[in-house]
Amino acid sequence: MTSHVEEIEEEEISKIEKGKGKDCHRGIETVICTSPTTVCLTQKLIAEMIGTYFLIFAGCGVVVVNVLYGGTVTFPGICVTWGLIVMVMIYSTGHISGAHFNPAVTLTFAVFRRFPWYQVPLYIGAQLTGSLLGSLTLKLMFHVTPAAYFGTIPSDSATQALAAEIIISFLLMFVISGVATDNRAVGELAGIAVGMTIMLNVFVAGPVSGASMNPARSLGPAIVMGVYDGLWIYIVGPLVGIMAGGFVYNLIRFTDKPLKELTRNGSFLRSASPKHKTSTSKS
Template sequence: MTSHCQEIEEEQMSRIEKGDGNGCHGGIETVICTSPGIVCLTQKLIAEIIGTYFIIFSGCGVVVVNVLYDGIVTFPGICVTWGLIVMVMIYSTGHISGAHFNPAVTVTFAVFRRFPWYQVPLYIGAQLTGSLLASLTLKLMFTLTPKAFFGTTPSDSSGQALVAEIIISFLLMFVISGVATDSRATGELAGIAVGMTIILNVFVAGPISGASMNPARSLGPAIVLGRYKGIWVYIVGPFVGILAGGFVYNFMRFTNKPLRELTKSASFLRSVAPKDNDSNSTKS
């Protein structure tokens, strides 16, 4: 959808340069037609709100259901639910907004010049809005007990939870960078790869830290339910891990470019070099 928005903007600029104007006749239509960038940005923000909403609603909702209904879902079921809902939302909205759903991912994309900085606050605001709305929905739907808290808190020490969040967030961004930003990867498999990564991360770190990997995922429930124990872990950990994962993958991709160029050059030289048979026949 980003490329479609760019096409709209280029077409609009072409019309203006030709003196055709905006092609509208007045009223609100004129405002919309003269601001295609605003329309596209609004679509992206709506997609981020909806995507984040359903990720938190489904992922946190299954936690509540599992507690209130005597473990009917089970821990593996919770892990799979988190991975599936992320995968579904990536395929549903990825072509519109890029399917960030995570402030740390948005900031990391901006750091590596894959996302405009001026949109970062808007994206983060949309993600937090989706998380807050989903958390509020769950609070209104269920009669929550203290055990049914669907936020994230360290199960043991904050240090242990912080290390877990950094490691799993690193892996998440490393996979995202590989399947979603590298042109050599198969982009159609991005949703599956990211979803499977989240399932694995929740399996490993869920009992330790809750496997947040996302400041919006932790802040929404914490604000709605008023429980902030160890909340700094779920802000610092994902940002550190995701930035590190993005840096490592981009470093690998950068250092791989000369190797690719050398390989292409070598292949070209082999293709134009005279063969031994040809040289022998010439001499004879």
């Protein structure tokens, strides 16, 4: 009896994935979605929204808790929390949506033809929605004082904060490109590598700029809390740094692969030797 019920449930799930479902009230089959592509895209957007939500809830929430509860977490604890939540959400949703959680990353993937352009605004919308919901949750849960503000504000000059954001965003995208987009890398370690990069960046740039690296991470808290000081830094800095990081890694990848292939089959040596090339053509 149980196996029969399970078979029916699996059949219904299969129908939904194909874009069809059953109306239990009227006993007729209706179209829920126009195509499997729509269902798949919806799943990706939900994964991006949930992932970004928990990035804000855990990463920004630990900042609030640390201030409101007498510094019990400490700055190293904040850094570790950011690295852990990024790693956890990558392993949880990376196989569904790619685990971008960052509009600048999504845009860079599209520029380098590793992500379809038509999905870019949908992904960014899902990421911003997750950030706003996460920020709203923190605002409702805690009495957030100005000292416990969980957004990002330059601690010194805007120039210093902008430079820090560009550099750490560059490193983040360079690592992402290496472990997540290059088939020569060990893909299973992508979550650990990216999470540890986030942690290191927060250690270095956290006291300077807040170590955003992500426009969604800064926009959500700013909008919910109504604090817009230096917000442009956290839009321009990550975009410039992440785009540059992706460009540099792609430059390395494109110059490395042909050299290996040419050297492997000997054509590089033949092209470098005119005499050898002539003798080969004559034979």
